[in-house]
Amino acid sequence: MNQVVCLLYPKIIGFKNRLSIRDRSVIIKLTLGITLGLCFWAGIFAVFYRVLVYLKGIEALGDILAAKLLSMVFITFLSLLIFSNIITALSAFFMSEELQLIISSPVDGASLYVTKLLETMVNSSWMVLLFSLPVFLSYGIAYQQHIPYYCVLIGTMLPFIIIGAVLGTGIALGLTLVFPAKRIKDIMILLSLILGIALYCLFRYVQPEKLVDPESFRTVVEYFASIEAPTSAFRRSQWATDAIAALIFRGHDGALFNLLLLWSTGLAGMVLLQRLFGKVYFEAWTKSQEASSAKLTRHTVVKRMLDRVLTRLTPSSRAIVTKDLYCFMRDSSQWSQLLVLSAIIFIYLYNFSVLPLEKSPFPTIYLQNFISFLNLGLAGFTLAAVAVRFAFPAISIEGESFWIIKAAPLDLRRFMWCKFWLNFVFLLVLAEGLIICSNYLLRVGSFMMLVSTITIALMTFGITSLSIGCGAVYPRFDVENKAQIPTGFGGLIYMILAIVFIGMVIVLEAGPVYMVLMAQLRRTSLQTIQWIEIIISFAAVAAINVFVFYLPMKIGIRKLSVLEKY
Amino acid sequence: MIKLSHLTKCFNALVAVNDVCLEVTPGELFGFLGPNGAGKTTTIRIMAGLIQPSSGSAVIDSWDIARNPVAAKRITGFIPDRPYLYGKLTAQEFLRFISGLYQVPPEDTEGRIAQLLELFNLTPWAGELIEGFSHGMKQRLVMSSALIHKPRVLIVDEPMVGLDPAGVKLVKRIFRGLCEAGVTVFMSTHTLEIAEEMCDRIGIIQDGRLIAVGNIKELKEMSGAVGKRLEEIFFKLTGAEDLGELVETLRP
Numbered sequence: 001m002n003q004v005v006c007l008l009y010p011k012i013i014g015f016k017n018r019l020s021i022r023d024r025s026v027i028i029k030l031t032l033g034i035t036l037g038l039c040f041w042a043g044i045f046a047v048f049y050r051v052l053v054y055l056k057g058i059e060a061l062g063d064i065l066a067a068k069l070l071s072m073v074f075i076t077f078l079s080l081l082i083f084s085n086i087i088t089a090l091s092a093f094f095m096s097e098e099l100q101l102i103i104s105s106p107v108d109g110a111s112l113y114v115t116k117l118l119e120t121m122v123n124s125s126w127m128v129l130l131f132s133l134p135v136f137l138s139y140g141i142a143y144q145q146h147i148p149y150y151c152v153l154i155g156t157m158l159p160f161i162i163i164g165a166v167l168g169t170g171i172a173l174g175l176t177l178v179f180p181a182k183r184i185k186d187i188m189i190l191l192s193l194i195l196g197i198a199l200y201c202l203f204r205y206v207q208p209e210k211l212v213d214p215e216s217f218r219t220v221v222e223y224f225a226s227i228e229a230p231t232s233a234f235r236r237s238q239w240a241t242d243a244i245a246a247l248i249f250r251g252h253d254g255a256l257f258n259l260l261l262l263w264s265t266g267l268a269g270m271v272l273l274q275r276l277f278g279k280v281y282f283e284a285w286t287k288s289q290e291a292s293s294a295k296l297t298r299h300t301v302v303k304r305m306l307d308r309v310l311t312r313l314t315p316s317s318r319a320i321v322t323k324d325l326y327c328f329m330r331d332s333s334q335w336s337q338l339l340v341l342s343a344i345i346f347i348y349l350y351n352f353s354v355l356p357l358e359k360s361p362f363p364t365i366y367l368q369n370f371i372s373f374l375n376l377g378l379a380g381f382t383l384a385a386v387a388v389r390f391a392f393p394a395i396s397i398e399g400e401s402f403w404i405i406k407a408a409p410l411d412l413r414r415f416m417w418c419k420f421w422l423n424f425v426f427l428l429v430l431a432e433g434l435i436i437c438s439n440y441l442l443r444v445g446s447f448m449m450l451v452s453t454i455t456i457a458l459m460t461f462g463i464t465s466l467s468i469g470c471g472a473v474y475p476r477f478d479v480e481n482k483a484q485i486p487t488g489f490g491g492l493i494y495m496i497l498a499i500v501f502i503g504m505v506i507v508l509e510a511g512p513v514y515m516v517l518m519a520q521l522r523r524t525s526l527q528t529i530q531w532i533e534i535i536i537s538f539a540a541v542a543a544i545n546v547f548v549f550y551l552p553m554k555i556g557i558r559k560l561s562v563l564e565k566y
Numbered sequence: 567m568i569k570l571s572h573l574t575k576c577f578n579a580l581v582a583v584n585d586v587c588l589e590v591t592p593g594e595l596f597g598f599l600g601p602n603g604a605g606k607t608t609t610i611r612i613m614a615g616l617i618q619p620s621s622g623s624a625v626i627d628s629w630d631i632a633r634n635p636v637a638a639k640r641i642t643g644f645i646p647d648r649p650y651l652y653g654k655l656t657a658q659e660f661l662r663f664i665s666g667l668y669q670v671p672p673e674d675t676e677g678r679i680a681q682l683l684e685l686f687n688l689t690p691w692a693g694e695l696i697e698g699f700s701h702g703m704k705q706r707l708v709m710s711s712a713l714i715h716k717p718r719v720l721i722v723d724e725p726m727v728g729l730d731p732a733g734v735k736l737v738k739r740i741f742r743g744l745c746e747a748g749v750t751v752f753m754s755t756h757t758l759e760i761a762e763e764m765c766d767r768i769g770i771i772q773d774g775r776l777i778a779v780g781n782i783k784e785l786k787e788m789s790g791a792v793g794k795r796l797e798e799i800f801f802k803l804t805g806a807e808d809l810g811e812l813v814e815t816l817r818p
Contacts, residue, residue, distance in 0.1 A: 315665075315666045315672070316666055316667050316669060319662070319665070320663075322659075322662075326654065326655055326659060327652055330654040330695070401650045403616055403646055403650065404667070405667075406614075406615060407614045407616060408668060409635075409667070409668060409669070410639075411636055
């Protein structure tokens with residue numbers, strides 16, 4: 001036990017030290033994070049509470065539906081816990097830097113197992129636990145539960161997260177016997193991403209807005225069919241559901257039995273996992289030290305293709321762009337985000353294709369162009385969000401190898417502009433693709449098409465410059481997981497500036513666009529004063545774009561030139 | 567070839583490098599010694615153009631590194647103490663990348679890469695990702711990259727860390743060979759035997775100040791430790807205490 005405490009000591013002290021940091025940016029980030037978290041928490045509570053109050057009002061069927069909802073909540077939580085535990089266990093048991101030190105020291109296997117299992121459990125469960133609270137609180141309040149409900153809840157959640165950790169860690173241990181840990185982590189991240197995207201797309205594809213449209217449900221039978229939830233494939237989550245449901249709907253009947261089932265399974269799982277750990281861990285750890293390879297990008301066809309595309313660049317620019325592309329394609333934490341991007345684009349365009357414009361009381365032409373103009377802001381925001389994922393980290397991904405760039409006979413301006421153009425091309429294709437496709441789906445007129453395509457192209461210059469510039473002002477070279485780069489203070493500042501920039505462009509263009517559209521609709525010509533107003537507005541838009549294009553890059557270059565810590 | 571004039575670097579209240587003046591001639595192998603935290607790496611990082619001096623200058627072949635960094639870096643090769651490289655590139659791709667940065671003529675690139683990989687015994691791993699390399703292999707790859715553009719000045723921070731005996735022997739031969747060809751090597755090291763064996767002249771830095779410069783003979787005279795080895799000279803100059811009694815207390 002002493003060894004477990006000793007092994008946990010650096011984690012606890014590290015956590016305490018992190019909390020005691022009085023850095024201004026940390027405090028702002030923390031405050032913002034807590035505020036956002038609380039809003040999200042309150043949102044979950046409000047939604048669940050309203051749904052449960054509504055269900056409670058339905059005679060007979062209400063309780064069944066509420067129990068079914070609880071069952072689905074537990075299935076979701078268990079799936080999340082298992083996935084999250086597999087990924088965390090791979091890091092904690094196989095890829096953590098401290099393992100070299102621990103394994104080389106006289107620490108017994110049992111202590112290592114307990115410490116790492118606790119670490120895995122805490123790291124992968126705290127968020128699920130935190131965001132499950134409003135759900136269970138809403139059940140407690142909606143169904144007027146008292147202290148016994150909350151006691152059973154604690155008694156249920158503890159073994160529930162133990163079971164999740166045991167299952168996740170067990171699967172991770174088994175997988176590392178077959179594949180290197182680094183590769184499995186990539187695969188798991190990818191799988192969870194695909195699963196999330198598929199669920200998201202599926203959810204959008206079934207058009208949940210139809211659920212509130214009474215015309216969609218002609219018969220009660222149809223309605224019952226549509227709410228038929230999947231039966232529980234996971235018995236463990238069903239025990240948890242039954243323990244809570246017994247208290248709410250059946251007056252304690254069966255709660256204790258299900259609690260015992262959960263606790264006995266959790267504790268037995270821990271013991272069995274320890275046996276498995278003792279048998280396979282060292283072999284799996286040895287395997288986890290194997291390196292990965294990159295077959296596709298090492299293919300001569302890829303190399304020749306890149307050489308041909310980049311042939312006009314100077315040798316140093318070509319070297320930087322080639323290096324960036326290779327590193328991007330080989331780092332799953334970076335390219336897997338492309339999948340998220342694809343899902344966003346799919347949903348984005350799909351939403352436009354199902355807009356019921358013809359049902360609106362306003363003239364269709366007016367509505368089409370009005371939505372197209374709003375779409376400009378939305379596309380700008382999407383672009384800013386994509387840029388924070390891909391362009392903002394462009395400087396930080398150099399990591400601790402940034403010394404190579406600094407020591408090379410390379411003007412940092414060239415380095416920065418290489419990063420700019422590489423990201424600009426990608427973002428411009430995305431931005432124009434989004435605008436042209438959505439305008440095509442909306443069937444807007446040529447004026448709106450022209451304004452949108454030119455504005456988004458101009459905004460892409462500004463957004464790319466802002467993201468690269470902010471990335472250089474707030475670089476994070478020491479971040480191990482590249483996907484975490486945008487989550488820092490710099491990422492937040494960039495997003496705020498980008499939103500302000502997009503907002504200013506939209507506000508400035510709103511007046512002139514409205515004037516032109518109304519003139520077209522009324523078939524009248526514009527007056528001289530209106531022309532002057534239009535010219536001033538568009539000139540202001542152009543000036544803002546030039547300013548945002550130029551200034552962040554300049555500040556970024558200056559900041560990077562004097563940067564000494566990396 | 568290298569001229570440091572009143573070089574000073576402050577990190578807030580700490581003066582890491584304090585008014586260092588030094589000249590290194592072409593073809594010279596200069597050893598830079600000092601205890602931990604003396605200012606060796608800071609001096610080297612200024613010379614490599616990684617950080618800016620607070621005052622004074624570092625001139626490489628008439629190019630002031632702060633004023634004309636690109637020109638100075640073009641003729642310099644730098645080998646850091648910790649070889650952080652791009653893990654997702656293969657050794658060959660990394661050398662191609664460095665060739666691009668240093669603008670090695672394209673027709674020479676592949677030949678030079680093959681030659682250096684062969685020289686540093688990395689040919690079998692040329693197509694492997696760097697993330698799977700050991701520390702020693704990364705160190706050899708960094709050395710290859712520092713030589714790919716045929717530099718006239720080589721700045722090296724702790725070159726032997728992580729190298730096996732064969733690697734150490736190879737590096738010693740390469741450095742000597744480079745100096746014979748007129749390349750200036752500025753090397754910081756903690757390994758006093760290597761400094762004594764390889765360097766034409768040695769500079770000792772302590773608390774940011776250059777406290778002694780000269781060849782072994784001159785350093786012996788300076789310290790008054792005639793007939794003794796560099797180790798004793800170093801401890802005498804830096805004022806390190808005799809640790810005999812302390813070591814005794816550690817016996818089991």
